[in-house]
Amino acid sequence: MARFIVEVMLKPEILDPQGAAIAAALPRLGFAGLTSVRQGKRFEIEIEGPATAEKIAEIESAAELLLANLVIENFVVRVDE
Amino acid sequence: MTLDTVKSALIDANQVQPYRELGLRDDEYARIKSILGRRPTSSELAMYSVMWSEHCSYKSSKVHLRQFGEKQPKTDALLVGIGENAGVVDVGEGYAVTFKIESHNHPSFVEPYQGAATGVGGIVRDILTMGARPIAIMDPLRFGPADASDTKRVLPGVVAGIGGYGNCLGLPNIGGEVVFDETYSGNPLINALCVGVMRHEDIKLAKASGVGNLVVLFGAKTGGDGIGGVSVLASESFDSAKPSKRPSVQVGDPFAEKVLIECCLEIFAEDLVIGIQDLGGAGLSCATSELASAGTGGMHVVLDRVPLRDPSLAPEEILMSESQERMCAIVEPEKISRFLELCTRWDVTATVIGEVNDSARLTIEWENEIIVDVPPRTVAHEGPVYERPFAEPAGQKRLQANLPNSIARPRSPEELRMTLLDLISCPNLADKSWVTNQYDKYVQGNTVLAQPEDSGIVRIDEKTGLGVAISTDVNARWCLLDPYEGTRLALAEAYRNVATTGARPLAVTNCLNFGSPEDPAVMWQFERAVTGLADACLELGLPVTGGNVSFYNQTGDVAILPTPVVGVLGVIDDVAKRTAMAISTEGDELYLLGETREDFAGSEWAHIHGHLGGMPPRADLDHERRLANLLIEASTSQILSAAHDLSDGGLAIAVAEMSLRKRVGARITIDGDPFVALFSETPGRVVVVVSQWHRNEFLALAASHRIVTHHLGVTGGSALVVADNFEIQLSELADAHQGTFPRLFAGTR
Numbered sequence: 051m052a053r054f055i056v057e058v059m060l061k062p063e064i065l066d067p068q069g070a071a072i073a074a075a076l077p078r079l080g081f082a083g084l085t086s087v088r089q090g091k092r093f094e095i096e097i098e099g100p101a102t103a104e105k106i107a108e109i110e111s112a113a114e115l116l117l118a119n120l121v122i123e124n125f126v127v128r129v130d131e
Numbered sequence: 132m133t134l135d136t137v138k139s140a141l142i143d144a145n146q147v148q149p150y151r152e153l154g155l156r157d158d159e160y161a162r163i164k165s166i167l168g169r170r171p172t173s174s175e176l177a178m179y180s181v182m183w184s185e186h187c188s189y190k191s192s193k194v195h196l197r198q199f200g201e202k203q204p205k206t207d208a209l210l211v212g213i214g215e216n217a218g219v220v221d222v223g224e225g226y227a228v229t230f231k232i233e234s235h236n237h238p239s240f241v242e243p244y245q246g247a248a249t250g251v252g253g254i255v256r257d258i259l260t261m262g263a264r265p266i267a268i269m270d271p272l273r274f275g276p277a278d279a280s281d282t283k284r285v286l287p288g289v290v291a292g293i294g295g296y297g298n299c300l301g302l303p304n305i306g307g308e309v310v311f312d313e314t315y316s317g318n319p320l321i322n323a324l325c326v327g328v329m330r331h332e333d334i335k336l337a338k339a340s341g342v343g344n345l346v347v348l349f350g351a352k353t354g355g356d357g358i359g360g361v362s363v364l365a366s367e368s369f370d371s372a373k374p375s376k377r378p379s380v381q382v383g384d385p386f387a388e389k390v391l392i393e394c395c396l397e398i399f400a401e402d403l404v405i406g407i408q409d410l411g412g413a414g415l416s417c418a419t420s421e422l423a424s425a426g427t428g429g430m431h432v433v434l435d436r437v438p439l440r441d442p443s444l445a446p447e448e449i450l451m452s453e454s455q456e457r458m459c460a461i462v463e464p465e466k467i468s469r470f471l472e473l474c475t476r477w478d479v480t481a482t483v484i485g486e487v488n489d490s491a492r493l494t495i496e497w498e499n500e501i502i503v504d505v506p507p508r509t510v511a512h513e514g515p516v517y518e519r520p521f522a523e524p525a526g527q528k529r530l531q532a533n534l535p536n537s538i539a540r541p542r543s544p545e546e547l548r549m550t551l552l553d554l555i556s557c558p559n560l561a562d563k564s565w566v567t568n569q570y571d572k573y574v575q576g577n578t579v580l581a582q583p584e585d586s587g588i589v590r591i592d593e594k595t596g597l598g599v600a601i602s603t604d605v606n607a608r609w610c611l612l613d614p615y616e617g618t619r620l621a622l623a624e625a626y627r628n629v630a631t632t633g634a635r636p637l638a639v640t641n642c643l644n645f646g647s648p649e650d651p652a653v654m655w656q657f658e659r660a661v662t663g664l665a666d667a668c669l670e671l672g673l674p675v676t677g678g679n680v681s682f683y684n685q686t687g688d689v690a691i692l693p694t695p696v697v698g699v700l701g702v703i704d705d706v707a708k709r710t711a712m713a714i715s716t717e718g719d720e721l722y723l724l725g726e727t728r729e730d731f732a733g734s735e736w737a738h739i740h741g742h743l744g745g746m747p748p749r750a751d752l753d754h755e756r757r758l759a760n761l762l763i764e765a766s767t768s769q770i771l772s773a774a775h776d777l778s779d780g781g782l783a784i785a786v787a788e789m790s791l792r793k794r795v796g797a798r799i800t801i802d803g804d805p806f807v808a809l810f811s812e813t814p815g816r817v818v819v820v821v822s823q824w825h826r827n828e829f830l831a832l833a834a835s836h837r838i839v840t841h842h843l844g845v846t847g848g849s850a851l852v853v854a855d856n857f858e859i860q861l862s863e864l865a866d867a868h869q870g871t872f873p874r875l876f877a878g879t880r
Contacts, residue, residue, distance in 0.1 A: 060382075062441075063354065063355040063356075063441060064356075064380065064382055065351075065354055065356060065381075065382040065384065065440065065454070065455075066382075067382070067383075067384035067386070067387065070384070071386070074478075119242070121241060121242045121380055122242060122245065122380050122382065
């Protein structure tokens with residue numbers, strides 16, 4: 051069995067209202083010196099069998115189709131060792 | 132990249148500039164050079180290109196839109212007319228109402244959720260800018276075929292975006308339209324309407340007056356959102372071969388906007404601004420040049436002071452950025468500390484970025500160098516004006532001669548029954564609850580009527596019950612067949628819808644969605660539509676208070692159906708006396724008001740059979756006015772139990788909708804050809820429900836307004852019965868009506 055991690059983040063130039071709200075809340079809770087927060091999504095996907103190049107490509111196309119909105123988001127796929 | 136300053140524009144006078152890539156034509160670039168007496172700096176080029184784009188300058192539409200002013204009827208109701216962010220009308224009791232529709236078509240195709248959400252945000256800021264508290268929104272939407280795969284991508288995202296943004300703002304969404312047609316496949320129409328209310332004395336205008344007054348930018352920080360969005364995205368149709376032109380999408384933050392609304396309203400209440408402008412398309416370029424142009428005439432801005440979300444932005448990009456939730460105000464120096472104090476209280480970033488002067492120039496500096504030095508009027512108000520050629524399309528006569536007579540008409544009772552089921556379940560006529568249930572219709576507690584009623588009504592004064600009613604309409608198929616008549620019919624329908632609920636129509640707004648103005652056939656449709664609307668408004672005595680033009684709505688060479696969405700605003704003195712559409716009691720009398728003729732060209736029945744041709748009906752505005760007066764008077768006297776306008780699908784659909792609302796059936800008798808009686812779409816007709824006690828009073832009133840009445844039958848039972856023809860149980864009708872949207876769109880999100 052292999053496990054993939056897909057991390058989806060808004061593209062750097064895209065406004066992240068949730069991240070901004072968190073960044074504004076942290077100092078109020080006493081966490082000083084944090085300059086920026088960006089919030090994203092993390093997916094853990096398990097498959098039967100090993101993580102072949104073919105499987106990685108399949109996960110990547112799944113991410114393109116469903117997990118990420120490529121108009122405003124980027125993603126990375128990696129194998130969880 | 133080195134900084135391009137006014138100084139370097141003089142030294143390096145012959146530098147080659149990418150004006151064509153920015154959408155400017157050779158003659159437009161030459162004109163900029165002659166205005167400035169030198170080549171523009173790159174920042175100036177950015178400003179001119181975006182402000183002279185079709186979207187901002189209305190360069191193709193201006194010559195025709197003048198008719199709205201020239202043909203404006205005499206009215207005391209109009210407080211602010213065309214040219215400001217939105218028109219304002221007097222609704223009595225010291226209240227003024229402002230309303231406007233805008234399009235956000237292209238951004239919503241690229242990124243449905245954010246495109247639609249920022250469309251709502253933009254129109255809400257326009258209304259706020261007039262000094263009003265936004266009180267309701269509406270969304271007329273048009274998509275490709277309901278079963279097309281791209282519609283399944285676009286529609287759910289758009290609906291969620293409108294709901295997400297509007298619901299977070301706490302604004303009720305009280306109506307709109309959802310229409311499907313093949314021509315919108317690659318180019319959906321996402322129009323957004325907002326209405327706001329204020330006291331007369333609170334009206335604010337977008338002008339920068341008074342030497343020494345301060346220019347304040349407040350709201351969200353500036354990022355790289357939608358750079359080039361206006362000039363590139365909104366003015367050129369999609370071309371899949373050019374992905375590089377895709378700009379970064381604007382992302383909305385409704386909570387930031389909500390705070391901005393409350394902050395602005397407090398600032399207005401303390402009378403702290405001289406002028407105000409929201410930042411929408413073309414961002415700071417637009418706000419600074421429009422404010423300066425409409426005021427004392429000069430302004431100096433220090434661009435380095437603009438708070439940035441992305442510090443790597445170049446000055447050209449800061450000027451073009453379309454970051455959302457930003458406003459620009461002109462504040463007197465003695466009031467600035469209080470202004471900033473209120474902004475701090477609301478946690479809104481506010482920065483003094485410049486000053487009003489009498490130089491008659493808009494100057495902008497960056498790192499101590501002047502990068503913009505222009506006469507502001509040439510940017511904002513004196514852009515190019517085109518007399519685009521227009522000509523009736525070659526196939527227009529052939530289209531009009533192609534009558535829907537070749538389609539086999541239902542004859543037997545069973546065929547008529549099936550026709551009703553086919554129509555009431557077709558996507559254009561099916562129940563839209565799947566869409567409208569995602570919108571908060573009742574937040575703030577002032578919603579009196581909302582979708583699917585004929586018009587949306589919100590109360591504006593709790594003590595007196597004063598309210599406003601709004602409806603938006605257009606049958607774009609009629610506009611294709613005859614854009615002049617089709618647009619008059621759109622106005623007639625919106626007008627009738629407002630009157631049907633008991634409100635008196637007062638003012639008109641519009642959102643004119645068309646194909647490419649460079650196509651003479653499209654320009655002909657546009658010219659005919661504007662003329663039709665201006666003529667009809669004059670005949671009905673309604674001023675056009677503003678509007679929006681969206682061109683380049685096409686996929687490849689195929690333009691959308693000409694879609695001039697017409698919005699009518701009405702006033703109702705006491706919302707408790709409004710008339711709703713539902714049949715609610717048994718034993719009431721049903722009457723049809725108005726004459727029925729054979730009108731199937733451009734009808735929904737023809738549409739579901741894949742036919743579009745013939746001549747639309749003619750709008751009889753004298754009849755519409757008398758009908759409206761009757762409906763308003765009957766509603767005010769409380770003698771109507773219900774009323775519903777007949778439109779797509781004709782009488783059968785109207786009565787079915789009235790019965791389905793509260794599940795009270797009806798038994799009706801029809802004269803003549805049953806197919807024509809049941810499904811013809813002759814305009815100027817309304818079904819009313821009157822109790823036996825009010826029947827004589829109503830008939831006398833109808834006669835006094837010279838409106839023909841036909842007794843249809845009585846209410847009651849659990850079926851819709853068409854005597855001597857067929858009957859359908861309401862449960863079967865409901866399944867057909869309500870099943871379509873969930874079947875098409877459930878699970879698409």
